[in-house]
Amino acid sequence: MKGLKFSLVALAMVIPSAFAQSQPPLKVGMMLPYSGTFAALGNAIDNGFQLYVKEQGGKIGGREITYVRVDDESEPSKATDNINKLIKRDNVDVVIGTVHSGVAMAMAKVAKETGTTLIIPNAGADIITGPMCAKNIFRSSFSNSQPGFAMGEVAAKKGYKNAMTITWKYAAGEESVKGFKEGFEKGGGKVTKELTLPFPGVEFQALLTEVAAAKPDVVYSFFAGGGAVKFVKDYAAAGLNKSIPLVGPGFLTDGTLEAQGESAQGMLTALHYGDNLNIKRDNEFRLAYAKQYRLQPDVYAVQGYDAAQMLAVGLKATKGDISKKDDFAKAIRATKFDSPRGSFTMSNANNPIQDFYLRQVVGKENKVIGIASKSLADPARGCTIQ
Ligand code: BEZ
Numbered sequence: 001m002k003g004l005k006f007s008l009v010a011l012a013m014v015i016p017s018a019f020a021q022s023q024p025p026l027k028v029g030m031m032l033p034y035s036g037t038f039a040a041l042g043n044a045i046d047n048g049f050q051l052y053v054k055e056q057g058g059k060i061g062g063r064e065i066t067y068v069r070v071d072d073e074s075e076p077s078k079a080t081d082n083i084n085k086l087i088k089r090d091n092v093d094v095v096i097g098t099v100h101s102g103v104a105m106a107m108a109k110v111a112k113e114t115g116t117t118l119i120i121p122n123a124g125a126d127i128i129t130g131p132m133c134a135k136n137i138f139r140s141s142f143s144n145s146q147p148g149f150a151m152g153e154v155a156a157k158k159g160y161k162n163a164m165t166i167t168w169k170y171a172a173g174e175e176s177v178k179g180f181k182e183g184f185e186k187g188g189g190k191v192t193k194e195l196t197l198p199f200p201g202v203e204f205q206a207l208l209t210e211v212a213a214a215k216p217d218v219v220y221s222f223f224a225g226g227g228a229v230k231f232v233k234d235y236a237a238a239g240l241n242k243s244i245p246l247v248g249p250g251f252l253t254d255g256t257l258e259a260q261g262e263s264a265q266g267m268l269t270a271l272h273y274g275d276n277l278n279i280k281r282d283n284e285f286r287l288a289y290a291k292q293y294r295l296q297p298d299v300y301a302v303q304g305y306d307a308a309q310m311l312a313v314g315l316k317a318t319k320g321d322i323s324k325k326d327d328f329a330k331a332i333r334a335t336k337f338d339s340p341r342g343s344f345t346m347s348n349a350n351n352p353i354q355d356f357y358l359r360q361v362v363g364k365e366n367k368v369i370g371i372a373s374k375s376l377a378d379p380a381r382g383c384t385i386q
Pocket of ligand 1: 099101122123144172224251
């Protein structure tokens with residue numbers, strides 16, 4: 001009798017874990033730039049995502065996580081093939097990607113058509129949480145106009161009257177400038193000239209010569225990764241930083257300060273992350289990230305980490321069954337995310353509603369010196385999901 005009781009107890013202990021183990025690993029397709037001007041951004045996202053998974057013991061929603069990776073090269077013309085291979089050949093359960101807005105738009109189209117869950121850990125293309133929005137597409141980052149708008153408001157409040165803009169000619173640059181213009185002109189400023197060059201070009205000299213001749217009160221620029229390093233250095237080398245302040249979305253100085261050095265000192269930018277937030281969640285995250293990777297985290301690492309948190313929230317609600325799309329989405333929408341950036345909720349368009357900080361470069365840090373825009377939501381124009 002005693003023996004029987006013991007085996008029943010033992011059986012009861014074995015059954016739940018055997019059940020959990022019966023679920024196969026969840027295949028995560030990471031489609032990110034691991035080469036080119038955005039390579040550092042892709043790697044930071046991947047690191048952040050993996051860190052969160054490791055903190056959960058390698059499993060989320062009861063399922064072990066395995067990865068399939070593809071280098072998207074920030075190349076829109078290869079994007080449809082790349083995501084189709086992940087979905088149809090590799091049979092991934094969910095796709096995480098990407099950095100470049102043009103690539104992300106192609107991915108969103110395929111995700112929408114196939115019903116595949118897509119979590120975007122950076123690319124801010126406004127259209128994805130606008131007319132292309134869908135129940136199965138989420139963003140852990142921002143929409144392009146958000147940091148631009150926040151910086152535009154700040155620039156107007158600082159009393160600048162006219163501005164020139166310089167960016168790459170593609171969705172992210174153009175939408176970032178549009179956001180800046182909206183915030184700046186609402187505050188009484190005027191954007192007098194919008195200069196562009198093709199992505200991922202770094203031949204800035206002719207554009208800087210135009211700025212020097214026009215002498216605007218301020219220059220607003222969107223660049224990121226390797227391009228941002230070169231632009232900020234060239235701007236300073238031309239001596240322009242002495243007389244015409246250069247401002248931007250935080251991508252201009254995030255993850256880049258080691259390489260930009262003296263040329264970035266004093267610059268003001270707006271972003272949903274900074275290096276001295278000094279909140280418990282961020283302090284723990286920064287410590288864990290530095291320990292794991294021997295690197296300081298940046299905004300991209302945070303967005304990768306939060307993409308994994310989103311997946312975890314959805315999988316927890318569906319007991320690991322990602323095919324339960326309604327319950328998965330409902331859970332993400334209902335959650336207040338405890339992020340290293342501070343807490344945020346999701347809009348009806350599946351984009352974070354979050355604070356945008358005003359930051360100033362001091363040494364190797366983007367120091368938060370105020371709030372540029374509080375609880376800023378994506379305008380989500382044209383999105384019809386509820
Ligand atoms: C974008 O293409 O959406 C993007 C790329 C780098 C930083 C921010 C946005």
